[in-house]
Amino acid sequence: MKQDNAMTTPFVDQYDSLKPELPGSALPWMTALRDRAMDAFSASGLPTQRRESWKYTNLRNLTQLELDGQSLAPRPVSIDRAPSLLPDGSAYRIVFVNGDFRADLSDLADLPAGAVIGGVAALSEDEPECVERLLAQHKGIEDQPLVALNTALMRDGLLLQLDAGCKLERVLEVIHVNSAQNGVFAHNARNLISLGAGSEATILEHHLGLDDSAYYINAANDVTLDEDATLRHYRIQAEGKNAVHTSTTNGELAGNSFYDGYTLSVGAALSRNETKMNLTAEGANCHLNGGYLMRSQQHCDTTTVVEHLAPQTSCREVFKGVLDGRSRGVFQGRIVVRPNAQQTDGHQLNKVLLLTDTAEINAKPELEIYADDVKCSHGCSAGEVDHDALFYLRSRGLSETSAKALLIQAFLAESVSEIGAVELQDLFLEKISDWLAV
Amino acid sequence: MAATVETVDQVRALADDKYKYGFVTDIEADTAPKGLDESTIRFISAKKEEPEWLLEWRLRAYEQWLTMPEPEWAKVDFPAIDYQDAYYYSAPKTKEGPKSLDEVDPELLRTYEKLGIPLREQEMLAGVAVDAVFDSISVATTFRAKLAEKGVIFCSISEAIKDHPDLVRKYLGSVVPYGDNKHACLNSAVFTDGSFVYIPKGVRCPMELSTYFRINAANTGQFERTLIIADEGSYVSYLEGCTAPMRDENQLHAAVVELITLDDAEIKYSTVQNWYPGDENGLGGIYNFVTKRGACRGRNSKISWTQVETGSAITWKYPSCILQGDNSVGEFYSIAITNNMQQADTGTKMIHLGKNTTSRIIAKGISAGKSQSTYRGLVRMGAKAKGARNYTQCDSLLIGDKCGAHTVPYIESRNSTAQVEHEATTSKISEDQLFYCRQRGIGEEDAVALVVNGFCREVLQQLPMEFAVEAQKLVGISLEGSVG
Numbered sequence: 001m002k003q004d005n006a007m008t009t010p011f012v013d014q015y016d017s018l019k020p021e022l023p024g025s026a027l028p029w030m031t032a033l034r035d036r037a038m039d040a041f042s043a044s045g046l047p048t049q050r051r052e053s054w055k056y057t058n059l060r061n062l063t064q065l066e067l068d069g070q071s072l073a074p075r076p077v078s079i080d081r082a083p084s085l086l087p088d089g090s091a092y093r094i095v096f097v098n099g100d101f102r103a104d105l106s107d108l109a110d111l112p113a114g115a116v117i118g119g120v121a122a123l124s125e126d127e128p129e130c131v132e133r134l135l136a137q138h139k140g141i142e143d144q145p146l147v148a149l150n151t152a153l154m155r156d157g158l159l160l161q162l163d164a165g166c167k168l169e170r171v172l173e174v175i176h177v178n179s180a181q182n183g184v185f186a187h188n189a190r191n192l193i194s195l196g197a198g199s200e201a202t203i204l205e206h207h208l209g210l211d212d213s214a215y216y217i218n219a220a221n222d223v224t225l226d227e228d229a230t231l232r233h234y235r236i237q238a239e240g241k242n243a244v245h246t247s248t249t250n251g252e253l254a255g256n257s258f259y260d261g262y263t264l265s266v267g268a269a270l271s272r273n274e275t276k277m278n279l280t281a282e283g284a285n286c287h288l289n290g291g292y293l294m295r296s297q298q299h300c301d302t303t304t305v306v307e308h309l310a311p312q313t314s315c316r317e318v319f320k321g322v323l324d325g326r327s328r329g330v331f332q333g334r335i336v337v338r339p340n341a342q343q344t345d346g347h348q349l350n351k352v353l354l355l356t357d358t359a360e361i362n363a364k365p366e367l368e369i370y371a372d373d374v375k376c377s378h379g380c381s382a383g384e385v386d387h388d389a390l391f392y393l394r395s396r397g398l399s400e401t402s403a404k405a406l407l408i409q410a411f412l413a414e415s416v417s418e419i420g421a422v423e424l425q426d427l428f429l430e431k432i433s434d435w436l437a438v
Numbered sequence: 439m440a441a442t443v444e445t446v447d448q449v450r451a452l453a454d455d456k457y458k459y460g461f462v463t464d465i466e467a468d469t470a471p472k473g474l475d476e477s478t479i480r481f482i483s484a485k486k487e488e489p490e491w492l493l494e495w496r497l498r499a500y501e502q503w504l505t506m507p508e509p510e511w512a513k514v515d516f517p518a519i520d521y522q523d524a525y526y527y528s529a530p531k532t533k534e535g536p537k538s539l540d541e542v543d544p545e546l547l548r549t550y551e552k553l554g555i556p557l558r559e560q561e562m563l564a565g566v567a568v569d570a571v572f573d574s575i576s577v578a579t580t581f582r583a584k585l586a587e588k589g590v591i592f593c594s595i596s597e598a599i600k601d602h603p604d605l606v607r608k609y610l611g612s613v614v615p616y617g618d619n620k621h622a623c624l625n626s627a628v629f630t631d632g633s634f635v636y637i638p639k640g641v642r643c644p645m646e647l648s649t650y651f652r653i654n655a656a657n658t659g660q661f662e663r664t665l666i667i668a669d670e671g672s673y674v675s676y677l678e679g680c681t682a683p684m685r686d687e688n689q690l691h692a693a694v695v696e697l698i699t700l701d702d703a704e705i706k707y708s709t710v711q712n713w714y715p716g717d718e719n720g721l722g723g724i725y726n727f728v729t730k731r732g733a734c735r736g737r738n739s740k741i742s743w744t745q746v747e748t749g750s751a752i753t754w755k756y757p758s759c760i761l762q763g764d765n766s767v768g769e770f771y772s773i774a775i776t777n778n779m780q781q782a783d784t785g786t787k788m789i790h791l792g793k794n795t796t797s798r799i800i801a802k803g804i805s806a807g808k809s810q811s812t813y814r815g816l817v818r819m820g821a822k823a824k825g826a827r828n829y830t831q832c833d834s835l836l837i838g839d840k841c842g843a844h845t846v847p848y849i850e851s852r853n854s855t856a857q858v859e860h861e862a863t864t865s866k867i868s869e870d871q872l873f874y875c876r877q878r879g880i881g882e883e884d885a886v887a888l889v890v891n892g893f894c895r896e897v898l899q900q901l902p903m904e905f906a907v908e909a910q911k912l913v914g915i916s917l918e919g920s921v922g
Contacts (some may be wrong), residue, residue, distance in 0.1 A: 052511070339839070354854035358822060363849040365860070372836035372866040380849055382819075383857040 004029050007062045008045040011149060011186075012038065014072050017192040021073070023121035023155060024230055024421050027128055030135075033098045037151035047161040056362040057301040058264055061244050061270040065214050067186050072153060075185040077210070081105070082175050085206055085236075085427060091171040092117065098178055099187030099217070100156050105175075106336075112323040114163030115170065115200075120190055122158040130161060134192040134222060139250045140276075147248050150220035154190035157219070161192075164200035164226070171424070174205040178239065180213035189219040195229035195257075202232040209240025209267060219248040225257035232260045233420050236431060239267035241298070246272045255281035255310075258309045262330075263290040265300050266435050272301035279306065279313035279341075286315045289418040291428075294327035294359075301330035306346065308374075314345035319354040320415040322408055323359035334366040335376055341370050348378040351384060353411060355404075405436045470797060473522040476500065479627055482526065486596050486630075489603060499616035499626035513812040513844055514520045514752050516725065526661070527626045535573055536609045555556040582780035590643055590674075591636040595663050598634035609667055613696040613733045614762070621692040621754070622729040627696070632663035637672035637703070646902055648677040662693040668703035670736065675706040677905060682701035691750075693728045701736030701763065706744070708901055709757075710909050713749035718807075718919075720779030722752025730757035731787075734795075742769035743786065744900040746909045748916040751780060755813065758787035761826075768797040771897040773909075775890075775916045776809030776841070780795040785815035785847075790856065792825040799830040802894050805841035806917055819856035826853065832862040836895055837886065837917070887914030 015038050024030035046062070047054040065071075074097050082105040084097040094117060095105035101119025106248045108117055116123070116130065140147035158174050176189070195201060207217070217239065225231055239245045245268040253259055263273055277286045279330045292300045306315045321329045335346040352361045365378040385407050393403035409432060440451025471478070479500055483493040506520070555873035585592050589604060598606050616626035637643055670672055679694075691713070697705050707730075726749075732741035743757040759768030771784040788797035802813040813832045834843035845862045868888055890913055891898070898906050 042452065138651075152537070165759075173696075295593050342839070352851075354851060354856075357824075357854050360852045361850070363847075363860075365847060365862070367834075367845040367862060367864055368842070369834070369836070369844060370842040372839045374836075374866070376866060378845070378862050379862075380850040380860040381858060382845070382849065384854040436567040 003034060007059065008042065010067050011040045011072075011153065014069065015152060015176045015437040018072055018153065022153070024124040024128070025129070027124065027132075029132060030124065033135065034037035034152045036355070037148045039150055040141050041145055041148035042147065047145050047311065048150075053303065053332065055364075056332075057270075057272055059244075059270070062216060062353070065117045065184055065186070065216055065244065067184060067216070070183060071185045074098070074155070075180070075182050076100070077179050077182060079177060079210075083177065083208060084173060084175065085204065086171060086173050091173045091177065091189070091316070092163070092168070093173045093203070094118070094158060095175045095177065097156075097190070098185060098215075099176070099189050102250055112166055112168065114166035114196075115168060116159065118241070119156050120154070120159045120192060123159050125351070131159065133196050134224070136157070136374065139222070141156040141249065144248055144274075146218055146246055147220045147250070150188040150190060150218050150248070153188045153433070155188060157190040157192070159192045160201065160203070161194045162196050162201060162229075166199045168201040171202045171204050171421070173175035174203055175290065176205070176207045176217070177210055177213055178208070178217060178243065179210035180215040181211060184214055186216040186218065189217060191219060191221040191230065193221065194224045195226060198228045199226075200230045203234065203422060205235040207235070207237045207239050207245065207267070209243055211237065212240050212242055212402055214242035215240070215243045216245040216287065219245075219247040221247065223249060223251035223259065224266040225253050225259060227249070227255045228257060229254070230258045230260075234261070234419060234421070234424055234428070235263040236428070237263065237265040237267055237271060237273070238270065238431075241267065241269060241296075243268045244270045244329070249275045251275070251277040251286070253279050253284040253286055257285070258284045261286075261288045262289075262415075262419045262428070263302070264431055265290070265292040265302070267296075268300075268432065269297065270299045272303065272400070273410065274303040277307070277315070279308050279310060279315065280311055281310045283310045284313045287418060287420070288315070289415050291321050291412050291432070292321045293330055293432065294307070294322070294329060295413075296322040296326060296424045298327045299330070300327070301332075303330075305336070307333045308341040308346065311340065311342045312344065313341060316418075317348040318418050319350045320412050321350070321361065322355065323352065323361060324355040326356075326358040328360045330360070331361070331363040331365070331380075333364075333421065334368065334376065334399040335378070336368040337371050337374050337376065339370045342373040344371065344374045346374070346376040350380045351411070352382040353408065354382060355384070408436060409433065472524065472626065474524070474526055478526050482628060484629060486599070489600055491607065492599060495611065496566040496627050499623050503620065503623040503627055506623055508537040509620055512754055512814070513810060514754060514781040514783050516752055516781075519725070521624075522659075524690065526630075533816065540865040545851040552803070554898040558881045567885055584644065586646060588641050588643060591634065592647055593634055595629075595632040595634045595665060598665075602634070602636070605667065606634065606665065609665060609696065609698055611696075613698060613731045614729050616696050618729060620631075621727040622694050625663060625692045625694045625729070629661040629663040632665070633804075634664075635666040635674060635676065637668045637674045639669045640671040642672065643674040646675045646677055647799075660691050664693070664695040666697045666705055666707070668699045668705050670700045670737075671702040673704045675902060676708070677902060678707065678709045689920050690725045691727065695728070695730040695757075697732030697741055699732070699734050699736060699739035699741055702738045703736060703779050704740040704742075705732065707732070707757070708740045708905060709745040709747075709750050710901075710905060710912070711745065711747050711753070711851045712912060714748050715778065715780050716751040718778045720751065723780070724749065725752045726750035726755060727752075728755040730755065731760065732758070732768070733760045734768065736766070737763040738765045739763050740767040740769070742771075742900070743782075744771045744897065745773070746897070746901070746912065747772070747774040747782060747784060748912055753784050755784045757799060758789070760789045760791065761797065762791045764792040765794045766792055767795070770799045770801070771900040772795075772801045773804070773894045773897045773913070774802070774811055774813075775804045776806065776811045777915060777916055777919070778807040778809060780807075780809040782810070783812040783814055787816040787818070788828060789816075789820070790828070791820045794822065794825040795823055796827045797829075799828070799832075800896050801832045802897055803832070803834040803843055804837065804890055804893070804917070805834070805843045808840045808918075810842040810844070812846060813862075814846045816848040817850070817858055817860070819853045819858060821852045822856050823853050826856040828858045833893070834862075834864040835890065836864065836866045851895040883918060884914070886917055890914075890917060
C-alpha cells in the first residue's frame, strides 16, 4: 500500500545518516530490527485517511512543522528543575527532556530489589539483554506504520522492569518535558514496561510542553504483564499547543493480570492515543479510561482495540470528551471477542459534550464477536450541556459560565472516578478545573 | 472542450450504428449474449426502446463502473464475481418453469405449507404458469383502475420511461447517482426493470402497493430499479419481496431503490427478503448487493424502512435516509437472521442536514450456525442540523458458538444542539428462557423461535399486518436446525 506522502520521505532519507548515531548501533540485532522497521515504514508510508483506522485523523499537521535534517538529532534544552506534580520524596521520578533521559533531574533512589528503571538508551549499553528481550516482541512493525517509524528511529524512553513479586510502593512519575526553543524536532520515544508475575506498579506519566513551540513526539509503548501483575498507568497529555503527539501502546496481558489506564488529553494541536490490548489468558482484565478536553483548532484521536483471546477476560472503557471552539474529537473503540473467549465481559462508553456549533465529534465504537457466551455492550452519545440542569443552577444564582463549568466538571468526573489509584483522582480533577478556568 | 464535443459526437455516431444493429438482433433473438460490454447495454436500451438520454446515462455509468474497484470494506467473504459469466438480459428467465406443482422441489413446498400460503399462490411463487382461475393480470388491472382514479402512477419503470419520461428523468439517479458505488453503478448501466410509483399531491394511497401483485414485475431479474416519489402531503406504503422463498438461480442481485418525499409526504417501505441462502456448506445462494436510499427533500417529510432479511448467502445492504427538509424523520427497523454459512453486512445511514430532523434506528441481528452478521451504520449530524436527534439501538443474539455478530457504527456530529445516542448489546439466547418454554412442553426449536420472535418484536410490529404474520413464521423457519 505505497502511498504518496511528502512527509514519509524526510524520515526515510535521514535514516541512513542517522543510523550510526542511534543507541544500540553496535548491537547487530538492534540494527537488523531497525532496518526491518524502516523497510516496513517506507513501504507503508505515514498513515493517511485512506487507512480505515485513520479515517478521521489526518497527519498533515506534520508538514507544517518543517522538519529539517537536524530534526531527528538530539535537541537539548537546559532545564534545572523538573515540573513535578507530586511532592518530592513521595514518588520515584524519571525525567526526559526533549525525549532524552536526564539522570540529574530524576530521582530513582531506594528502588526495591528486582526493579530496573531507567532510560532505554543508557540501558541498551548497560543491559542489552534486558532491552533485547523487551523489544523482541516488537509488535506492530508490519501493521502500525507509526510503530515501525518509532522502532527504526527510537532514541530513548522509559524502561521499567519488575521481577516476579516486586512491588513498587511509591508512584513512578514519568515526566516528558518538551520545547523546540532550540529548533523544531521529532522524537521517537520508546517506552518498555514489563511486569513479572505478581508484581505491581503505578505510573503517572506527564507530557508537558514548556512553551508554544512546535515539535513532534511519536511514542511507542510496549506493555507486558505476567500472571497476576497489576499496572496502574495514568497519563496527562499537555503538550504545547502547536505540537503533534502520537502515542501507540501495545499490551499483552497474561492470566489474572490487571491493567488500569487513564489518559487525560488537553494539549497538542494534533494528538492520537492508540491503545491495543491483548487479553491472552483467563482472568486478564483491562480498564481503558480517559478524558479529552479540546478547544480552538485542536484535534484529539482516541483509538482502542481490545482483543479477548481467552475465556473469562474482561474490559471496561469509559471515555468522556468536551469539545470547544473548532476542535475535533475522534473516538474509535473496538472490542474483539475471539471464538474460544467464552464468558467475556466487555463494556465501552463514550460520551461527548459539544460546546460550540463548530466543534465536531466522530465516533466509531465497534464490536466484533465470534463467541456466544459473552456480555458485550457499547454506548455512545454526543450532545450539548443539559438545558434543564443549567437552568436549575442558574436559578440558584450561578453565572452561566460557572454553571456550565460545574456541569462539565461533573460530566468528566464520571471517567475520573474510574481511576483505581484513588489518591491520584484529585490531581486529575485539578487539571480539569485548570482547563475550565482558562 | 473541443475534445469533449468530439467524444460526444463519436459516441453518438457509435450509438446510432449500434442501434440499428441492436434492432436487428431484437427480431432475431430475445437474449443478449453472455457477458457485459457496451453492446450489451445498447442492446438492453434498444430492446426497451429507451430515449437517448437514458442510453447515454447507462453508458456513462458503465464507463465509471469499469474504473471502480470492488468494495472490500464489508465483513463478507466471497470469491470474485465474474461479471462476464452472466446474462444481462432475459436469458436466465426464458427457461421453462415447472408445469405443475408435482415438478416443484418438495422441500420448497413444505416451506410454503409451514408459511400457510394458499395453493394458488404457491404455484405462482414456484414459477408455475398461472392458470386462468387465478388471473393475476386481471388482478393487477383491477388494482390499476382503482389507483388511476386517485391519480397514482404505479407501473414498471420501463413503462414509466415511456409514459412519464419527465418524472423519470427528473428523479432517476437523483438520490443514488450512478457512480455511488460499484454495485449501484452496474445497476445503472444494465437495469432491466423495476417499479415506478408516483403519488400526487395530497393523495393517501388507498392500498398497500406491492410488487407481489404486479405480475409484470415477476422475474424482473437481477438488476431491479425502483423509484418512488411521494409528492407534497401524500402517503404510500410499499411492500417489497415476498415472504416465501424464491428459488431464483441468479447469483448476483444488484438492485437500486430510490425514494423521494416532498413536503409533508411519507413513504413506508417494507421488505421481507428470503432468497435462497445456499446449503449448509455455503454452496450456492444469492449475493444480494442492494443500494437503497431515500431523500426527505421536503419539510416534515418522513421515510421509514423496515426490513426482515432472512435469505441470501450474502447480504450487503444499507437502506439510508438523507434528511434534507426541516423536521423530516427517518426510521430504520431491521431484523437480519443468518444461519449456516450466511453472511450479512447490513445497516443504515442517517444523514441529518435539516433543522430538527430526527431519526431512529432499531437493528436486531440474530446469528446461528456458522454465519456472520454485521450491523454497519452511519449517523451524521451536519453543521446546520440544529436540534437534530438520533437514537440507535443495535442488539445481537448469538445462537451457537461458531457464529459471529459484529457492530460497526459510525457517529459524526458537527452540531452541538444535535443529540446522538447509540447503544449496542450482544448476548446469547438465555438458557433460563429456553428451559421455561421446554418445561411447558414447547419443543426446543419452537422455543428458540418464540424467544427470537420476542427479541425482534419491536421490528415486527412495524410491518403491515399480513406481512408481520408471515414474517414471524419465517423467523422460526430460518432458524431451523440451529439448535440441538
